[in-house]
Amino acid sequence: MSSNTLASGGPVPSVGRDRRPGRKLPAKQLLGLAGIVGFLATWELIPRLGLIDERFLPPASEVILALGRDFGLTAFWLSVGETMVAWFLGLIIAVALAVLLGFIIGSSDFLRRATNSTVEFLRPIPSVALIPLAVLLFGVKIESSLMLITYAAFWQVLIQVLYGVADVDMVANNTAKTYGLGRMARIRYVVFPTALPYLMTGVRLAATVALVLAITAELVIGSPGLGREIALAQSGGAISGMYALVLATGLIGVLINALMRLIEKKTLSWHSSVRSEVIV
Amino acid sequence: MQPDPTPEAMLSVRGLKKVYQTDGGDIEAVRNLTFDLRAGELVCLVGPSGSGKTTLLKCISGLMAPTEGEVLLDGKRVSGPPKKMAVVFQEYGRSLFPWMRVRDNVELPLKNQGVPKAERDKLVDEALEAVGLAHVPRSYPWQLSGGMQQRVAIARAIAYQPEVLLMDEPFAAVDAQTRADLEDLIRTIWKKFGVTVLFVTHDIDESVYLGERVIILSSSPTVVQEDIVIDLPVDRDQLETRSLPRFTELRHHVYEQIQLAKKGHRPAAAGSPADSTAGSAAG
Numbered sequence: 001m002s003s004n005t006l007a008s009g010g011p012v013p014s015v016g017r018d019r020r021p022g023r024k025l026p027a028k029q030l031l032g033l034a035g036i037v038g039f040l041a042t043w044e045l046i047p048r049l050g051l052i053d054e055r056f057l058p059p060a061s062e063v064i065l066a067l068g069r070d071f072g073l074t075a076f077w078l079s080v081g082e083t084m085v086a087w088f089l090g091l092i093i094a095v096a097l098a099v100l101l102g103f104i105i106g107s108s109d110f111l112r113r114a115t116n117s118t119v120e121f122l123r124p125i126p127s128v129a130l131i132p133l134a135v136l137l138f139g140v141k142i143e144s145s146l147m148l149i150t151y152a153a154f155w156q157v158l159i160q161v162l163y164g165v166a167d168v169d170m171v172a173n174n175t176a177k178t179y180g181l182g183r184m185a186r187i188r189y190v191v192f193p194t195a196l197p198y199l200m201t202g203v204r205l206a207a208t209v210a211l212v213l214a215i216t217a218e219l220v221i222g223s224p225g226l227g228r229e230i231a232l233a234q235s236g237g238a239i240s241g242m243y244a245l246v247l248a249t250g251l252i253g254v255l256i257n258a259l260m261r262l263i264e265k266k267t268l269s270w271h272s273s274v275r276s277e278v279i280v
Numbered sequence: 281m282q283p284d285p286t287p288e289a290m291l292s293v294r295g296l297k298k299v300y301q302t303d304g305g306d307i308e309a310v311r312n313l314t315f316d317l318r319a320g321e322l323v324c325l326v327g328p329s330g331s332g333k334t335t336l337l338k339c340i341s342g343l344m345a346p347t348e349g350e351v352l353l354d355g356k357r358v359s360g361p362p363k364k365m366a367v368v369f370q371e372y373g374r375s376l377f378p379w380m381r382v383r384d385n386v387e388l389p390l391k392n393q394g395v396p397k398a399e400r401d402k403l404v405d406e407a408l409e410a411v412g413l414a415h416v417p418r419s420y421p422w423q424l425s426g427g428m429q430q431r432v433a434i435a436r437a438i439a440y441q442p443e444v445l446l447m448d449e450p451f452a453a454v455d456a457q458t459r460a461d462l463e464d465l466i467r468t469i470w471k472k473f474g475v476t477v478l479f480v481t482h483d484i485d486e487s488v489y490l491g492e493r494v495i496i497l498s499s500s501p502t503v504v505q506e507d508i509v510i511d512l513p514v515d516r517d518q519l520e521t522r523s524l525p526r527f528t529e530l531r532h533h534v535y536e537q538i539q540l541a542k543k544g545h546r547p548a549a550a551g552s553p554a555d556s557t558a559g560s561a562a563g
Contacts, residue, residue, distance in 0.1 A: 179389035
């Protein structure tokens with residue numbers, strides 16, 4: 001019926017027609033790329049024009065070349081490895097502790113209220129304020145870095161897990177109860193999936209914070225890793241090398257964030273923040 | 281004090297009373313409810329809004345302990361969610377788990393009970409088939425329309441093989457056409473699986489169309505206003521049944537009773553089990 005009226009209804013508007021099939025996607029990426037190119041060009045020009053002395057800010061091209069040389073050095077990759085090991089171990093410990101404590105505290109009103117003020121007191125303490133303590137306890141070793149990383153990352157995850165556990169839907173929980181799911185089964189099938197999006201957010205934030213703390217610890221305490229290399233390059237007058245290492249830490253940060261986003265997308269395909277539009 | 285439940289009662293509510301203790305004082309939601317469901321009966325429960333239907337259902341399903349009185353399922357006192365009972369909630373979107381596919385949602389209660397895989401598969405297939413959703417087991421609930429989601433919830437209830445199926449205004453949130461289909465589905469399932477159904481609704485037409493019996497609740501604090509038998513043919517049809525003169529009579533009667541309940545009218549012997557039938561009341 002409607003097909004008839006449509007066919008005789010004059011020209012069909014060409015709204016949905018894709019006239020330039022190849023030129024659809026990149027607008028956003030192109031703009032992002034233009035931003036990076038513009039930034040590098042500005043950076044290149046500032047020392048070249050003498051606005052800032054080249055001794056303090058070498059041109060971008062020089063720094064990128066230095067970074068390229070670093071990529072060929074085993075020592076560089078060893079440092080990266082050391083930083084990443086500290087980052088990974090610290091993050092894992094923090095996440096494991098935060099998930100365990102978060103689920104225990106979160107599932108009891110009493111514990112939640114009893115711990116609330118303590119959490120709010122301990123959370124804002126900057127991890128770097130604990131550096132002297134870490135050195136006192138562990139000296140110039142990876143344990144010092146781990147302590148700082150774990151402390152900083154722990155709160156990020158714990159807070160999110162506490163929110164997540166509190167977000168369990170009453171109807172979902174009642175449904176599980178009426179179908180005979182006990183406490184452990186409800187934690188597994190209802191509470192954990194509810195808290196998962198929160199947990200993923202917490203882990204993503206914690207991953208970035210953990211990297212900051214890993215570099216800081218190496219820089220200040222002098223435990224092995226990229227941070228210490230930056231300090232060494234600076235004191236040795238290898239300014240381009242120092243900038244190259246800073247750039248490297250930035251790249252690691254970008255990679256970590258991208259990886260976390262990917263994991264988030266995979267594990268939360270069902271969640272409204274990730275899933276595509278309703279189909280049926 | 282309460283009369284004994286009829287021997288063949290599957291579900292028996294005896295002198296149920298529920299008082300909520302709040303900071304602003306006690307609130308008596310349910311005063312005194314007594315009624316029985318025989319095995320295999322399909323009974324609708326209607327009442328004005330705020331008549332404590334949800335409270336009653338929570339007490340029956342063992343989610344909440346009554347202040348006084350008791351609920352007996354197959355002769356045994358309900359003190360927690362009983363194994364032989366399944367509940368279909370109004371909020372299907374929240375009752376189904378969005379992180380599980382349709383099939384996993386239906387399967388979960390069985391898995392939790394430790395039903396062997398082969399039997400589980402059979403029950404799940406059967407249940408999905410019965411609600412007409414055999415074609416979407418791999419979908420997520422949120423990919424389906426509201427009516428289909430409620431079908432999934434119904435399938436989950438059937439697969440659980442309950443003896444009593446509680447339904448808490450299950451179709452209040454779906455559109456009228458879907459609702460008619462789902463009503464017929466409930467009748468079909470009830471006949472096919474021989475399950476005892478307690479169907480709570482605020483829709484008078486729905487209660488008369490669906491039920492073999494309709495229990496009308498008074499306004500809060502709740503007692504049974506009237507308990508009537510729906511003497512319509514067993515095979516019901518959305519068009520034919522609804523145009524029967526008897527349907528109109530019964531609908532009329534229930535409507536009047538609800539209006540009375542809203543005005544605060546209470547049955548003469550509030551608290552004693554009402555066993556009047558539609559014949560004497562509506563005829």
